[in-house]
Amino acid sequence: MLKVMSIFFLIIACQTATAQQVDKKTKDYLIYASVYQWYGELDSNENWRKDHPHVVLDFKEYPQNSWGKGAHRILDIAPLAENPASNTPPASQRVRVTLEFYPATAGADHVVGQYVQQLVTFDHNLQQVLKVETELNEKDDFESRYIASASTNLIRAFLYSWTQGLDEPSSASLSHWLASDAQVTLAEAQISSLSDYKAQMKAQGLTQIRRVIKNLRISPLDEQRYQVDFEYQWSALNAQGENEIANIGVSMRLSVIDGKVLMQVYTEQYLAPKTDLGAEVRC
Amino acid sequence: MKNSTLISAILLCLTMILLSNTALAKMPILKGIGGDFTLKSSKGYEVSLSDYQDKVVMLFFGYTNCPDICPTTIAHISQMIKTLTPEQRKRVQVLFISIDTDYDTPEHLNKYLDYFDPSFIGLVDEREKIDQVAKLYHAEYSKLANEKVTTEFKKLSVDDEQQEQKGYLYSHSAKIFIIDTQSRVRGFFYVGTPVTDMKEQVISLF
Structure with a gap:
């Protein structure tokens, strides 16, 4: 009886620890x-x-x-x-x-x-x-x-704010980051603007939306302009409680003027999902 | 004494439930990949993915002249299918899309797939249509060289008089795409995925 109880509580403890570890990895x-x-x-x-x-x-x-x-x-x-x-x-x-x-x-x-x-x-x-x-x-x-590192720190600050804004459809508008002639192309072909994107997320009943930034590369083009490339590992819970995931490639053209970041071009496209290396074997 | 046995039994059951939940995480829905298509089939009629909305589809891109990955993978899928009950089998459809539009025909595919499982359906069509489907599924492929060869597996799939005909070799994705009953891609298996894992995951999508 004692043995069974100790095994049970050990498993509970392990599961709790794993859940906490997952939670810890989530950046604010x-x-x-x-x-x-x-x-x-x-x-x-x-x-x-x-x-x-x-x-x-x-x-x-x-x-x-x-x-x-x-x-x-x-x-x-x-x-x-x-x-x-x-x-x-x-x-x-x-x-x-x-x-x-x-x-x-x-x-x-x-x-x-x-x-x-x-x-x-x-x-x-x-x-x-x-x-x-x-x-x-x-x-x-x-x-x-x-x-x-002033510009790269400001660009990273912008990226985290921007990503947070995309993840939370109810958050403040993202348009203040955009240049007046900014071009925005989202991964979902039928969504043509950022406001449409937020409306779609709400309409689809998606919750727990999370974009994890991976493989970030910031390349200066000149003194003020930067090319920023990275991947979003996107995940969300749909209205049926199912987990949805996607791998999205992002390319941005930004300028940093007087400590302010302004986006000229934002392009997203779906990438092939990351898979087990065994699945990538070719004959 | 009786009480402690009962509590032990309950705790053991709870432990089993906890462990089984950990082992069998449900496959997520993969966005940005997949979609409907219609291609000529080895059964003599056109087939669309949407025809199988009540089934879990296992989709593979390959070609009959393939010397290694294709026959191994199809055999692996066939092995998994054999472990299913007749009722479960009715809820799974294997589709094999040929990337060798130069050589493979619906007839070749039918003969080839019959060796593994007569219920498997082969699909082949014009190069442009196959390219569109391959793009939808991020299933890259490329011709290895401009030299034609023949393999033992090719010989199995063609008539005697055609056996000397040679085909190209291709490099292609080894993924088995798992598509649920709502035509959504849920993940991938490959030849290294244990049959028991494949079975559990497929059944979880019924």
Whole structure:
């Protein structure tokens, strides 16, 4: 009897752990967007001072502990869980960010980077950065080539916001990201615009829509324009409770002007589903 | 004593249910792949995918001159079909689309597929129509070389006087497309998929 009970509870524990692992892997795109946006603004210019007027920074990654040009290349974003026992919504959201920081040095192509871990506190709706505390700041024992990261951080922030907007049909309009002459082609041939897309998702009764970004490639075309290619691994639950999946190839043409991302071209197309390698064998 | 035996039995049942649910995850619906088509069949009439809306369709792209993957895969499917009950068999249809429009005919296909299972239906048509269907299913194929050969399997499918005729060799997808009763692609099997897994998944779509 005891043996049977222990096996039963072991299986329950394993299943719960697996479910938690799956859940942990799901990125909160709004948090990712806010983190990339913050470091993108910090790397662009000093406008962050007026956009985040209440932020408290320790500037520990910067030489002489004061802001200067630099590149924050984000390695990991780990949102910290707030007290689950509390009934009131949290007033802030804390995120532990691991990154490599490269200070811009006039005339130097190669610089010594720093491995940095910071605790970033956002307000509850992730609009304002309230505090940045440096927990770890270690100099590399090698030199790296300096590559500016302001635009790529801003593009990643845009991508996470855009994807979140597509995943949640009830969310705010995506049109403010589009240039006036933007061309948008969606994977579903019968859907001609973003507003049609949202209406279709609602009409089909799709829920738990999720697009996972894979194989992201950001290529500069010139100082302001970028070609962005990646894949969306799309999944959703249909009205009958069945799981639907798709592999969508995305190609974007963007420009980054004065810290703002604007999309000129957005093209989606269905790709062949990823399969077991055995199924790809050819004779 | 009796109570503890009863509780043990209930816990064991719950454990079995939990384990079986983990092992048999239902096949998802694959969007952006598949669609209806109409092609000439080995049975002498035109066949559309939509003709089989009450059945689970196992679809394979190949050709009768294929020396390895096609006969192995068709044999594998045939092995799975043999494990089904007569009632279950009625709810499954195997369709074999030939990509060798230069050589394969409905008659060749009929003879070839008869060796595996007479219920299997072969489909072949003009190159353009086959290309359209292959594109719908992302089932890429290409001619391997401009040299014609003949294989033992080709000889099986043609009449005696045609046995010396040679055909091209093709590289092609080895996927067995699984299509549910609403003509939606639900996944793929291949020659490495265990027969028991194929059977369980197919039955779960009835």
